[in-house]
Amino acid sequence: MAQRGRKKGSDGELSRALLLRIAADEFAEHGYYETKISNIVKKANVTQPTFYLYFKSKEAIFQELEELFRKKLACLTIDSRLEEGLDEQALPERIAGGLIGVFHFFTEHPSLGKIGFYLSPSAADTKAAMAAQIEDNLLSEVEAGYFHQNVDMSIVANGLVGMIDQLTVAKLWTGKNTADELAKEIVAIVLNGLKK
Amino acid sequence: MAQRGRKKGSDGELSRALLLRIAADEFAEHGYYETKISNIVKKANVTQPTFYLYFKSKEAIFQELEELFRKKLACLTIDSRLEEGLDEQALPERIAGGLIGVFHFFTEHPSLGKIGFYLSPSAADTKAAMAAQIEDNLLSEVEAGYFHQNVDMSIVANGLVGMIDQLTVAKLWTGKNTADELAKEIVAIVLNGLKK
Amino acid sequence: MAQRGRKKGSDGELSRALLLRIAADEFAEHGYYETKISNIVKKANVTQPTFYLYFKSKEAIFQELEELFRKKLACLTIDSRLEEGLDEQALPERIAGGLIGVFHFFTEHPSLGKIGFYLSPSAADTKAAMAAQIEDNLLSEVEAGYFHQNVDMSIVANGLVGMIDQLTVAKLWTGKNTADELAKEIVAIVLNGLKK
Amino acid sequence: MAQRGRKKGSDGELSRALLLRIAADEFAEHGYYETKISNIVKKANVTQPTFYLYFKSKEAIFQELEELFRKKLACLTIDSRLEEGLDEQALPERIAGGLIGVFHFFTEHPSLGKIGFYLSPSAADTKAAMAAQIEDNLLSEVEAGYFHQNVDMSIVANGLVGMIDQLTVAKLWTGKNTADELAKEIVAIVLNGLKK
């Protein structure tokens, strides 16, 4: 009954969600500055004032999307910490599991991923936070005896973030590799190295 | 008499170089869109038309900087290929040498680095090109017997690019690590892995 | 209540029409290049962005005015074709009628006339089109037996266009002659010639 | 001896004449506003300051060209007055002679013609002056008994100017008719009219 007679896109929350989704795609495709509010509202079939009913400003909607990304990513990163008591056999697979989660997220939300990881001025911060979390994980894992301590774990963590970053752009989003493949390879490299 | 050597065009080239340098810094600091020509010329102590005496447009000067970056980077990447006949002892150091070159470049030209690697819409292409070059190097090195072949070298190459990328931002430009340290750590990780 | 009839878009159309009218006058008075958008909007009491709400560009509004002129002129020219079965007595008056129509149009819309006939880069085309239409009329009229065929009707047609052109500028718009006088004189000249 | 070692276009008067000629063509082709001094000097192989050595301003060079046109045209118009004592036989040919002179001038100096007759803001004045001169001629010719007096000679004169104008653009410069053809047709029309 609350919905009777509604034109498409004119329910409050619906409009908001629609705008948010369209904005994400537009930002991802054209970048922040080349994305025009006028375009977003056109695609959402609403007028410009309607946009400002739901979002304070262009920057605000962008930051909202950013925040969305950051939260989801943080969850994934935290979840990827290895539990104690794993046998050596299972180690690689467990590590890969965490990476797969991240890659899956990037596969399913490419727009959000582009915004939070590449477009946003605070992408560096986001990556730093991710690295910090990973470092944390690694340190526990060293303590748990999984890894040796001959390397600076902060550097390893940032290295991993960088690998995820570049492989997402160059391999995942281009369709050249799947999340599983990438995860497996990263594990292979970082765990055993290249040396014969 | 001190100026006798300056023939025609000399002052012009100076102005041009000045604008180019300032533009690089401005773009690096504020990004493409928030960089205003009016600001660049103000800092260069010239008027706006002077800018257009030397550059066709805002986009043109940006692309010129991009190109500058790409060329220097390509040189460095090519130079980092390992020559044949290295003994196993020298291997890590030689690999690190190539990385150090890249990190030094980023240290000495941070503005150019930001432009070409982070700001430019074609940054992804640049990184892809770098990865391709590194992959090339790696494949020769596999053939030369330096590395085993259990991993996809394209993924390794992209991973390395990602590591360089993230470590530059998070460690090099923040002053937390030197080029040498980063290079050594990367070598340690990628050559031997983390496994105990 | 007086305004009840004005539904959505009504004020917008008003602004648009106002801008169009003012622009016509400005273009006519100062020419294309010396006409500034800033001046048009000032006279219309709106801001510059409002202008761009209704017109794509300065060139676009100019072309719209041009087109307006061309269409009205084409109607008038077509309407001035003589119907068949006129007796010789009525001929001069009928011909004059067509000319009067054109001159009236130029009297009532001098700005449009200046734009379409003098300022526009395509004025030559417009005149050529008018001449072609007149030639068409003349040829039917020759066939109908009104005129002899000793002259090239394309030249006559262009000659008439030229006369209309110059007399409009030199006589009509200066107030030295009325539309009726000019029409009558043209008829007298072109029908009978000057020879004693 | 005065000429030894000169580079092309660097003799004072030569440069001036060259600039004048190129400017005429540029103005004729692109109109006043779309003609850029930078372009003129480029085509003349001189620098911008050199231009200002010879001409006070863009407007000044344009006006100089205008003046050139006006003077030559005035001569031609004056020369076309019919001398007394012509027999009726020779009349059409003599009148045509004057017109041919004008058309020849337009054929040989199209750039100048475009400038003085179409581009210049004072084109209307120039045409008015020409019309006045023609009217003068016509009045003497009426007095000499060549023409009847049933028409307003000022209107005839302006009509002739208009015909010349339009036929020059539409027939002469397009190559559709020669000066002689146009002159003959105009005479035929204006002397005898179209009526059967």
Added chain:
DNA sequence: GATGAATGAGCGTTCATTCAT
């Protein structure tokens, strides 16, 4: 006579944002 370098002045256009309804 000629030039390399530079500029004052200005214009068209864009876009996020807001009022009045």
Added chain:
DNA sequence: GATGAATGAACGCTCATTCAT
């Protein structure tokens, strides 16, 4: 909740013109 209309504030760019040499 939604809209038609309007705007403030910039910004990139152009071009005729002029120094200093």
